[in-house]
Amino acid sequence: MKLKKYLRIWLKTTFLSIQTHLMTRGASVLYILGKLIRFSFFLLSLLVVLGKERSLAGFSFHQLANFFLVFNLLDILGQLFFRGIYWFRSEVVSGHFDLTLVKPASPLFQVLTVHTDILDLPLLAVIIWLLIRQNLGLPFIRLVLFLFLILAGFLLVTSVHILAVAIGVMTTEVDHLIGIYRDLSLLARFPVDIYPGSIRFLLTFVLPVAIIFTLPAKALMGLLTWPLVIYALFISFLFFILSLRLWRFCLTKYSSASS
Amino acid sequence: MNSLRKYFCLASLAWESLFIYRLNFFIWRLRAVINHLGGYFFWLAVYRFNQQIADYDAQMMLTYVLLSSFLYSLVLISRTAQVSGDIAQGGLNQYLLKPMGYFQAVFSLDLGDKAAGLLFLLLEMTVFFLVLKPPFFWQTNSFYLISFLLVSFLGMFVYFYLSLLIGLTAFWYPEHGGWPVRFLFQVVNQFLSGGLIPLDILPVPVFGCLRFLPSAYFVFFPLQVYLGRLSLAEVLGGLAVLIFWLWFLRIVVRLVWDKGLKNYTAAGR
Numbered sequence: 001m002k003l004k005k006y007l008r009i010w011l012k013t014t015f016l017s018i019q020t021h022l023m024t025r026g027a028s029v030l031y032i033l034g035k036l037i038r039f040s041f042f043l044l045s046l047l048v049v050l051g052k053e054r055s056l057a058g059f060s061f062h063q064l065a066n067f068f069l070v071f072n073l074l075d076i077l078g079q080l081f082f083r084g085i086y087w088f089r090s091e092v093v094s095g096h097f098d099l100t101l102v103k104p105a106s107p108l109f110q111v112l113t114v115h116t117d118i119l120d121l122p123l124l125a126v127i128i129w130l131l132i133r134q135n136l137g138l139p140f141i142r143l144v145l146f147l148f149l150i151l152a153g154f155l156l157v158t159s160v161h162i163l164a165v166a167i168g169v170m171t172t173e174v175d176h177l178i179g180i181y182r183d184l185s186l187l188a189r190f191p192v193d194i195y196p197g198s199i200r201f202l203l204t205f206v207l208p209v210a211i212i213f214t215l216p217a218k219a220l221m222g223l224l225t226w227p228l229v230i231y232a233l234f235i236s237f238l239f240f241i242l243s244l245r246l247w248r249f250c251l252t253k254y255s256s257a258s259s
Numbered sequence: 260m261n262s263l264r265k266y267f268c269l270a271s272l273a274w275e276s277l278f279i280y281r282l283n284f285f286i287w288r289l290r291a292v293i294n295h296l297g298g299y300f301f302w303l304a305v306y307r308f309n310q311q312i313a314d315y316d317a318q319m320m321l322t323y324v325l326l327s328s329f330l331y332s333l334v335l336i337s338r339t340a341q342v343s344g345d346i347a348q349g350g351l352n353q354y355l356l357k358p359m360g361y362f363q364a365v366f367s368l369d370l371g372d373k374a375a376g377l378l379f380l381l382l383e384m385t386v387f388f389l390v391l392k393p394p395f396f397w398q399t400n401s402f403y404l405i406s407f408l409l410v411s412f413l414g415m416f417v418y419f420y421l422s423l424l425i426g427l428t429a430f431w432y433p434e435h436g437g438w439p440v441r442f443l444f445q446v447v448n449q450f451l452s453g454g455l456i457p458l459d460i461l462p463v464p465v466f467g468c469l470r471f472l473p474s475a476y477f478v479f480f481p482l483q484v485y486l487g488r489l490s491l492a493e494v495l496g497g498l499a500v501l502i503f504w505l506w507f508l509r510i511v512v513r514l515v516w517d518k519g520l521k522n523y524t525a526a527g528r
Contacts, residue, residue, distance in 0.1 A: 026432070030439035034446045041450040048460050054309050176286040183293040187300075194304035199296075 009105055013084075014116040021118060028119055035123045039072065042189075057194040062134065063221055064190060069131050070217035071189045074150070075182075076120045076127065078157040084114030088165050089174045097169075098256055108247055111165050112158075135220060142222055145229065149216040152236035156212045159236075162243040166250040188213035208235055265359055266367040273338070273371025288379050295328050295383070299393065313460040319486055322396040323457055325384070326485060327478050331454070332376040334415045334477045338368040342426025343437020346519070349527035362512075366419060373415075398485050406494050407485040413501045414476045420508035421473055427512065430519030433526070453479025473504040 021028045046068065050061050059067070088111055091097040100107050138146075160181050168174035184207055187195070192203045192210040204210040211232045218224045277284050302324050306317035315323070342365060345351040354361045388395070398404055425444045429437030449455060451474035458469050458479045469475055480497050483489050489497070 024434045027434045027439040030443050034439075034443045037443070038446045038449075041446070041455060045450070045455045049305065049312055049456055054312075056308055057304055058308070173282065173286075176283070179290055180286065180293070183290050183297075186294070187297045190301060190304075195300050199300065 006105070006109060009109070010113050010116070013114055014118070017116045018118055031119045032122050035120065036126070039123055039126070043068065057191065059191055059193075066131075066134060066220055067191050067214065067217045068189055069127050069134065070150075070220065071185075071213045072127050073124070073131065074153045074157060074213055074216070075185060076124050077154055078161065080117050080120045080124065082112050082158070082161045083117035084112060085161055085165055085168075085174060085178065087114065088168055089172055092168060092172050092174075092254075093257070095256055097254070101254075107251070108162065108165070108244075112161060138220070139222075142220065145219040145224070146216055149219045149224075149229070149232060152233050153212040153216050155236040155240050156208055159239040159243040162240075162247050166243065166247040169247075169250040169254050184209050185213065191217070208239060211235055262359075266363055269359075269364055269367035270371040270374070273368040274375055277372070277375050288383065291328075291380070292383055295325075295387070298324050298327075299391075313457075315457065315460075318394045318396050320457075321393055322486060323482050325387075325393060325395060326482055327454060328380060328384070329377070330411060330414070330478045330481055332380045333373060333411055334418050335448075335452070335454075336369075336372055336376045337419060337422050338365050338372060339419060339422035339426050340441060341365075342423060343429035343433075343441060346426070346429040346523065347433035347436045347526070349525045351523065352525050362423065362516075365423070369419065396486060398487060400487060402491075403484055403487050406498075407481055410476065410484055410494075410498065410501060411481045413498070413505060414481055417473050417501060417504050417508060418477050420505065420512050424508060424512050424515060427515045427519050430515075430522045448474050448477070451475065452477040453482070457482070459483075471500060473508070476501050476504070 043065070046064060047061065050056060050064060054061070056064055088097075091100065091111075097107075097111075100110050103110065161178070164174050164177040164181070167177060184203070187199075187203060188209045192200050192214050195203065200210070215224060215228065215232050219229070299321065302320050303317075305312065306320065310316070312320060345354070351361070354364055357364075387393070398407070422444075425441055426437060428440050432440060451458075451469060451472055453475065454477075458475060459466050461469070470480075476497070480501075484494055484497070
């Protein structure tokens with residue numbers, strides 16, 4: 001019943017987002033074009049630098065392309081569903097967040113999903129098509145493992161966004177936190193194996209960027225050990241629970257400024 | 260002299276305003292450091308497994324990557340990104356009413372930002388060199404060093420006018436504060452300037468076309484000069500292309516500005 005209610009809310013906000021984008025069609029076309037061009041230029045650069053015959057940390061171009069595509073897949077899923085948090089700072093600063101709190105639905109759900117960025121859909125379609133094309137004939141067990149780790153990765157992406165809005169309630173610093181997360185996640189466009197040990201450790205065990213982006217790609221290519229899979233699933237759930245707790249705690253500190 | 264003083268005041272205001280919100284400033288620099296480190300380690304890894312990429316060895320390429328941070332701060336950090344917002348939201352009024360030129364005002368603000376960006380980049384790079392000791396190519400030939408500085412500064416002016424031109428499109432297309440056009444420009448410019456990879460790694464016919472575009476003179480060309488990869492004739496040829504673009508864009512910007520002002524409705528004010 002609850003699920004149905006939230007699905008209806010999400011569909012409504014998504015419909016409103018589509019209407020907003022349709023009002024400024026020219027801008028929407030330019031954004032979509034920009035995203036597609038940026039993706040193409042990066043893939044082209046990778047192809048030119050590494051070509052078909054070179055390798056990077058033992059990974060072939062085919063494998064690196066998989067890492068890059070999985071990175072983009074999860075990055076875009078985060079932006080597609082949670083773009084709304086870029087508006088959260090102004091909600092808190094202006095006191096409009098009060099209006100969210102009094103509505104009969106989870107404020108966290110409202111904050112995270114207030115704007116679905118449908119402009120990411122064309123690029124998402126391109127990435128999924130390329131991933132399928134790259135991995136035709138994938139063994140069933142690998143596919144299942146890959147999908148599991150994509151879900152774990154998405155749970156972590158969700159947790160990072162919850163952490164950002166939780167800290168945002170107290171400090172009003174949302175944009176910068178998400179900015180830092182996005183910069184750090186850019187390091188995971190390639191397998192974290194290419195970085196020195198200290199940075200690799202940081203990206204795997206402290207900031208779980210490697211778990212979000214690198215492990216699903218490794219699962220796809222059959223390069224993952226079971227202990228790492230279990231670790232990834234455990235960390236994802238742990239981060240999610242901790243971020244929810246932090247959100248609840250930070251909500252008690254909301255001062256309703258300016259309202 | 261008096262007219263210069265007001266622009267100097269604007270530049271110092273831009274400098275000071277960066278330090279009002281210190282956390283913002285700190286995070287701006289932190290993000291820059293993360294990006295620089297990401298690029299550096301990527302290329303380091305590439306060369307750990309490959310001796311040569313096109314005709315760049317590890318030292319040449321890492322010098323290219325590290326110095327591109329300098330050119331990013333000098334050339335590509337620019338207040339011209341706010342021009343479209345000024346036009347779309349009516350903020351231009353406050354400049355039009357004051358006894359100062361709009362372009363000069365934006366350029367003065369630009370200089371304040373660039374000075375802060377370059378100073379902190381210098382500090383970060385000092386730490387970076389002390390800790391990581393990267394294989395850097397130190398150019399000792401004074402001709403290449405002077406030419407590098409000259410083309411970098413000319414590139415800065417060319418970028419200023421090109422970016423200004425992009426901002427002026429908001430006179431006719433103010434949707435989303437002119438941001439969609441700028442987004443597209445930034446995406447294309449990042450690649451065409453050589454910010455992702457050196458342009459001469461690309462197939463010869465593609466490079467042959469791209470080398471004459473203004474973007475190639477923001478990062479790629481100055482770095483080719485610094486690395487001593489060009490002959491005297493090629494440096495002079497590049498300088499001629501730069502001067503042409505500077506002259507051409509200056510005229511176009513002036514024409515577009517005059518036409519755009521007639522279209523300006525001061526919406527939002």
